[in-house]
Amino acid sequence: MWDEYLFPASLDEALEMLEAHGGEARIIAGGTDLVLQSQRGQCSAKVMVDITRIPGLDYIEERDGLIYIGAQVTHGQVAASPLIRSRAGVLAQGCGSVGGPQIRNVGTLVGNVVNALPAADGAIALFALDAEVEVAERAGRHWTPIATLYAGVGLCTVDPCAAMITQLRFRALGKGEAGAFERLAKRRALVLPILNAAAIVGLKGNKVERARIAIGPVAQTPFVAAEAAEALVGRTPDEDRISRVAQLAAQAAQPRDSLLRGSAEYRKVMAGVLVRRALWRAVEAASLQEGEDANS
């Protein structure tokens, strides 16, 4: 399957290895996508550059209100992290629903993004959190919004044969803010979802100050229902308003007919249901949280 399997000891060495092989070498993290893709002939790289032993890429930490997640962090680590559970619960829920325990022990959140499926559970939560990604190339490092990585189904604008993503970051949810993740799948484990949705709501008093909704897979890339979310801002998030916003989100979603996932019609309706549930849970959690802060 491969000719060489390399363990760089630093980021620079990893980038040198990629360059030295001129497109024939590729970054591998957990391998939960790449091993199957290589077996199926969907990945032509013959040299694997395994980044899981580079020191200092396994952190989940908060600095100045931002949460940083290193490239080696697995779905299991995200789902179990007290910091993520308390300050970005939507991501803990998304990562916690990936595959099964053995997949979550190995598969990384960054790998989930680079694989660029519009259904990816970790990525959908990151879209709701409006995450940014740090890209390292020989020329240097830069931050870019997560959406700029997506060029189509399975197509990432960062080429793992030439560059590496080192970390992710997003703003930690604060006072009066909370998120929720919802998922519809044939089974509760080991299947990509028929649909998933992540919502974030920020409350001030009884009004919504901030809202973000991400839905997958209803387009070529993870879909952010920006107009629907906008229709929640400045309003009281009662049942009527949430239902209306969820309907707007479903109208904007463009699911396709799929033999595996069901008809477009069905999935459009269900997208509205998932968004409604996610918004409702996010609003409940956000108001609880605001109440707690006010009491303390």
Added chain:
Amino acid sequence: MPTLKMILNGQEVFVDVEAGDLLADVLRDKLGLIGTKISCGEGECGACAVLVDGRAVDSCLYPALKAQGREVTTIEGLGQDNRLDPIQQAFIDKTAPQCGYCIPGMVISAKALLDENPHPTRQEIEEGISGNLCRCTGYYQIIEAIELAAERLAEKGGPK
């Protein structure tokens, strides 16, 4: 050919592998440890689960060289014919296996679960084995076996 060095079931082993070899194939074909099963070969059934540094992974998806320098435990490392691991004994006592093909992976997942969480709820047990498929049993006896193992281990003062 690169040499893979690992602590396998408590013993240091050296084995020559190809860069693209997967751990399941190395264990079965090069080291003769056929307790680790391969069923789907794509991470969907858990029949190939082994522990790497104490955490369960699907060895059919796991590049063998990732195990370089690590501690790997297969079903053979949990118990032998005459001294079974308490989890294995509980599987027997609850008649958990039918054809048995999924059972090594189930026991490995149960071991990973109980080492981390010695007193799991039923739901935690279900989640703990959610990466393992069984096409015979319907799971009830397997779940009961893990509950029984947890009880027995608690009496003995926790998993070893």
